Amino acid sequence: MTSLEATLLAEIDAARDELIAFFQGFTRIATPNPPGETREAASFLGAFLDARGLPYQVIAPVPEWPNIVADHRFDRPGRHLVLNGHIDVFPAGDPARWRHGSPWSGAIDDGRLYGRGTADMKCGTSASFIAYALLARHRDRLKGRLTLTAVSDEETGGRWGTGYLFANHPDLVMGDCCLNGEPSSAYTVRYGEKAPLWLVFTARARGAHGAYVHLSESATKIATALIDRLEAVTAIKPEMPDKVARNLADPSVRQALETGLGAGAADTVAAVTLNIGMVEGGLKTNMIPSECRVEADIRLPVGVPKARVWAMVREIMQDFPTVTVEEQSLPEEEGANWCDPEGEMLRIIQDRATRIAGITPAPVITLAATDARFWRNAGVPAYIYGCAFDLVGTYDESVALEEFLNVVRVHTLSAAAYLGGE
Template identity: 55%
Template sequence: MDLKGQLLEWIERDRDELIDFVCRFVRAKSPNPPGDTTEAVKVVTDFLGAKGVPFRLVDPQPTMANIVGTFEGGAPGRHLVLNGHIDVFPVDETEEWTHGPWSGAVADGKIWGRGIADMKCGTSASIFTYCYLHRLREHLKGKLTLTAVSDEETFGPWGARYLMEHHRDEVLGDCCLNGEPSGPVTLRFGEKGPLWIKFTVRTPGAHGSYTHLSPSATKIAAKLIHDLEAVTEIPTPGTPDIERALTEGEAAIERALGKGASKTLQRVTLNIGRINGGLKVNMIPGLCEFEADFRLPVGYAKEHILPKIREIAARYPEVTMEEINYSEAKACDPFGEMAQIIQQNVEALRGFKPTPIISMGGSDARLWRQRGVPAYIYGPYPYGMGQKDEYVDVEDFLHVVRTHVLSAFDYLSRG
């Protein structure tokens, strides 16, 4: 039996163990905010310890530890980094789930619970890949590193960003493989860039019947929000390779991300994620704050839209604005080596080639791309991501594991 066949045999033999692990991983609550991943980190470290693989904790915040492990192959070669996150979206406890959000239940051929899609399925694939390839390390060329981080959901500073800033030589590598939800029919080679801006509206305020004494901060905010939609009409540039990939992948994009997604990927979008204003129904609000989430397509930087945003905000002297987050949109080669390796393995496993596309949401993969390292995402469908009844099909979970294990092996076998 060849080594890839051996890997597939091990995965099939360990099927129940893999499913049991990911279910326990889901049951270990790790919502961010508040960001305490201690219980989930222990599930992972206990597993790695039992497998006898090297790892250590990097914990600038003790309740949000990052797990980093590295081993060398039997010959010199390239450095592949596996990346996934441990923290998950919080849960609205008033929502009724078919199976509890922290149940990790297996029912109807699915694994249920908060974070199974985003992204404990994909992080588990990274963990299993690291463990399986450690057994065959003498047959590999180069080095394999695992990074399972605890601060991704809020673009926080204590996860992959911290590793890049303080342990760059250990975690940068030559290529990154990530298991964020993508849908098995697509693989992600880039993502849009978030620009988050907080707008504050201040007026004197007054009694609700004395509208002649003060403008309403909430009314001004409503008008400003309406006007900001003009930013989404700014024409955006493209690059030939990305335009080709998105054009060829339109059907897969629509299937994975919903109807209309192919056009959304290529334009600026605006979401008002939070708004707060007013104290009482019969008082004219003197303060209103809202946070705007602009998403920029690849090839577009914040400098392309900030002048328009400032020009719109300047129409309202009561308004101030503050940038609270920005990450440049980046992509790597949609037809690069790892993309082709993933496609070949998926075709052998499932009979189709996943289509290279851009992600609309953010991920830690951007941190590698921003530093010139190709980073690819291949994971499950995002069923229920950020909603109730999040789940992943059991067979899709195992398929993602197989794809990551085989693709990492192929990359490190070529040297």
Template identity: 50%
Template sequence: MDTLSRDLLASLEAEQEASIAFLQALLRAPSPNPPGDTRAAAALLIEALTKAGLEPKLFSPQPEMPNIVAHFDGARPGRHLVLNGHIDVFPVAAHEWSRDPWGGEIAEGRIYGRGACDMKGGLASLLLAFLHLHRHRDKLAGRVTFTAVSDEETFGPWGARWMFEHQRELMMGDCLLSGEPSSPQCVRFGEKSPYWVAITVRTKGGHGAYTHSSASATKIAARIATALEEVRGLEVRAPDNVVAMFRDPAIARQIDEGCGAGHAAVIPEITLNIGRMSGGLKMNVLPSECRIEADVRLPIGLSREAVRAEVARIVARFPEATLEEISPPEDVPNWSDPDGEMMGILRRTVQELGRPAPVPVITLGGTDTRLWRYHGVPAYVYGPSPASMGAADENIALDDFLHILRTHTLAAARYLTNGKA
């Protein structure tokens, strides 16, 4: 290990308590979305950047949803690495928690709080890595940009998507590194995309005893929900080099250990979730309206057009139903090269830090990294375990947080020194 890597690890080691304290402070600044107010958490990021002598730029298309961009240049020309995380988190059902969801409590080697793994743990790691790299900028080439956005949990109309539409030049780079949940055993290089639809069934309705007088909107909706399973029969034509690895039992086993049992098997599959079905007024009233909200996840190798056509064909069999698309039309399955340079740097770095090399993985949920991929920028994700993501008592192991921070810092330095750090 060379001098720069040793120096970075030494400073990370010396500041472990301060790093954990920063994550605690971030967890104690509520930023649930909805409603999406991230100002308190964003203020902590801005304070840390400003204290380090940086000049962050603030973009707030919605006053309560700020987006932050900061950058610095190395000592000589080189490549441009972008670090990205989101500030907003899932909302909280406080009665389900055994701990304060905004407390940042530490117990038995874990830190608890909404956003601990999705993604304030990863966000804190990227911010701290950025600051450590800034101190050693005289040894780096190129540019590093730190971006922290709001509104990721609702597809980012006021966050990353807005930034790409209005401040694209600030978001672009040669490579993107994110700290979204991946598990320390995996590096995300691609993701499925959601195709969300709402189907509304309307009938005449009437008295519940007069079932002969009108069709039931809820019964029709139930038949539609069952018929939608037909989308799972569509043909998926994924590139062999993208999915072949998931057929390797050893890789599949590591993916399941990191991301949850069954994850590897579902990667190439189309999935359907009927997230909500609501209709009817009361037990003895024949329902005149029912709404279905369905989440179809598209694997790599399946086009949105094919799914759209199939869903439309199914719904057309039910003249009482109308179809509405909810998800952004530009979102499609996306991936970067699973053998790309940053993938190799991350895998080697993790090994050198004493853990098994993480395996490449396509994940089931979406992230803002898709926006960089759409613009031709390779994007990779290395972050904490998703095991408690969105759940009550969400948490991250402190050892994992510190490991991820070390990995982000060294991997970024190696990318900015052409892999020689």
């Protein structure tokens, strides 16, 4: 362990209560997307940087969805590391189903901090801000450049968040490597991820009185038949690069996936999956629906480009002439993304995690999409290490305080090592 690493760990331990309070305060600000209103939370994060004399920019192509970018150049030349997190979170659902009476309580109960978005990803975003502030304090012991990005449009695709920054401010965000704190569990470090193909199908029919079924087809029945046929996409087999195939076949990697992401994850990560996220149709029980909307979430593993799935979807739709389809995901993204499963930053993360948490995270491709894909698609390695994933999107989403502090420690020390900390 370098002297800088020892100093950083001591500073994190000394500021434990302050760091938890920052995470808690961030959690207490509602940022569900949709609708995506994050201005109060962005101001909270900006105040954290202001209090430490750290300058930053607010870049807001959509006023309600501001992005925060802070950039620090150290005195000595070196590499450029980008820390990335998001401010927006999933919708919270019925407040009455949250044990502390609110999805934004930030309550601490039995060593866990509760609230929507704690795991995905206010834990990781908080860790990025803390790591950035700690490293800026030791600027004389580091080399290169460190950029912090916190965006407000991750949950709905990134077009006005990280995607916008790449398109309009590439000098700020491209970097030589990206470190992201999305959920991964202590057992895995993510070097790639499946790609989302989000399709919206609209089935149409004449419609009629519900008793006069001889006059019109039912748009909901057409949609139901289409959903059944779409299941065929899950039979598409990937043609993976050898390096990825070897990694995912490794028994230790499969075990880490099962431990970190739940039983069945090791097979799911290499398969095309189909989730019918929403079905909306009809106006009244005794009316034959004239329209039905189906939103499908298809996830593509490495080795299955979008074109293969689109070809099958178009073939299926030949049997459904009254159905139209449009893509909601970013059409320019062609498929799953990955970087080197043996890359330098990955090894750095593994080493620091092993020393700090006593667990060596296995390199994995993972199931859910993140903004790390923007870096990988640009040819920049991007790695993810964060808290456990199992409570993401559920009622009573929460993160153990010690798990949060572990993410802070691993991110801070990994960033310091990558930037030549002494």
